[in-house]
Amino acid sequence: MADWMALDSLLTCPQAGRPVGLGAHGMVDHAALQARSCAWQAAFAARPGRDWALYVEDTLEFAAALYGAWHAGKRVVLCADNLPGTLQQVAAYVDGHAGDLPSGVSGLACGAVTTAAPQARDVLDERSCELVVFTSGSTGQPAAIVKRLDQLAREVEALQQAFAGLVEGAQVHGTVSHQHIYGLLFRVLWPLASGRPILPRRFFHEDLVAGLAQGPSILVATPAHLKRLPGQLSWQSVHGQVRAVFSSGGPLSAEAAALATRLLAVPPIEVFGSSETGGIAWRQSGDAQGAWRPLPGVQWRLDQDCLSVNSAHLAEPGWWATQDRARALADGSFQLLGRADRIVKIEERRVSLDALERGLCLAPGVAEARVLVLPGAREQLAAAVVPVDPTLLDAPAEQRRAFQQSLNTHLASHHDAVTRPRRWRLCAALPLNAQGKVTQAALQALFQPLLPExxxxxxxxxxxxxxxxxxxxxxxxxxxxxxxxxxxxxxxxxxxxxxxxxxxxxxxxxxxxxxxxxxxxxxxxxxxxxxxxxxxxxxxxxxxxxxxxxxxxxxxxxxxxxxxx
CATH class of the missing domain: 3.10.129.10 (Hotdog Thioesterase)
Structure with a gap:
């Protein structure tokens, strides 16, 4: 680990010639990234307030802004996107917005780098530097999760200990955003600490193939991306170049894993964890038992058939009880058996069914609503809605579709297209069983009717x-x-x-x-x-x-x- 740099001192002393990744104008070295970070530090230091929402499209510019904010004594609130609803949601938590913002939203931008060489800076205090991410949490309400730099550092060190032998000397490609905790760790912090160059996020498969074929590479992706790899591209050109494929955010199906293995010639490595717990465990596709092995430094146990974990990735010492049901295996690994709450994963995005239902019930014209996941080759969110006006049930199809579209629009300010219902049913009442409860089976039956309306x-x-x-x-x-x-x-x-x-x-x-x-x-x-x-x-x-x-x-x-x- 001769090239390893601790996260607290990552951008303290400039190191000219140490490559960190590809920017808009070519390869960027460590000294240039530090100079940009110093410019962001000056911009943040000139503004009052501690908490700043940050959204930056370019990965290296984001890294510079993040470290600039930390060196200026700011706490960074990580925005998943820059949609108006997202910015409005975090407004109550921050003193201002910074980075790439939509028109009409004022915020902090960073000017050009001064010609002066960047100066050495003090090492950051790991326990004082904080990052805030948002997650649905166990209640379904958006919750702000504070991550200290020491938690992030220990997690990055665990990844290096577990996988350094696989990824040594490889450049890092990804389809995931650095604005999410998974992308932040795998595409920003871990590569910067270990001296692996960061490549821009790839949106199109043709660009991804060309990038991976250029040299030894790592691919950081999600199951949603891996299961859509198009077989007609020249994937043979990347064989022998891809050292490892990481997948996180949700379980990778056997079909998607087989497709990725065939096209990339490397079986994907899945990493399991959450915003609250950090990384917990990993597995490689092809394991007949689907066994998860804990990351270095992670302890686990079962409490009432649900997984509890203890590691330096947690905010405080002690055990954290998850809502993931699990089964212990004889070799010290475990199997996951699904969630015990109403937080579900759709296209690797965590969605609260409770939060969606609350949002729908606040929409004009809605008396009751239930949201569910419809099983199938591609899981979909669906909503059963009882309208206030019962005549809408017998209205022309165009009128009913217009009402459904109004509900979709109502949800759009806080939920993007992936996390909104795709299937809708209007009904006179929610289906009840003999105990007066709405059952999952009865709701699913609404979406697989025997007769057309x-x-x-x-x-x-x-x-x-x-x-x-x-x-x-x-x-x-x-x-x-x-x-x-x-x-x-x-x-x-x-x-x-x-x-x-x-x-x-x-x-x-x-x-x-x-x-x-x-x-x-x-x-x-x-x-x-x-x-x-x-x-x-x-x-x-x-x-x-x-x-x-x-x-x-x-x-x-x-x-x-x-x-x-």
Missing amino acids: PQWLQRGPEQARLQLVLDPALKVFEGHFPQAAILPGVAQLDWAIHFARQCFALPAHFQRMETVKFQHVARPGDVLDLALELSVGPAHGVLTFRYTSAAGVHASGRVVFADAA
């Missing part, structure tokens, strides 16, 4: 017409025609009879079908017009049905009913 255009004793939107979640699409989702003909017959009974006095007994034709397939998303007509004889009734859409006639036929079997 009818929009009645005409209802009479002998003629009716209705519009049906074919929701992709309809249960009839599940398991039928696996190559392409198609509405089965038997479902069309069943629907015609079902809706006919809602408006006609049909005879009780089915007798036979006549001239039934299926002329054009119907797929998820189609909007069907169903015309129904009843003709009644002395002891029987004939139901004529016809499904049409903009594509033409889908199906038609007659069903004969009789009073007696």
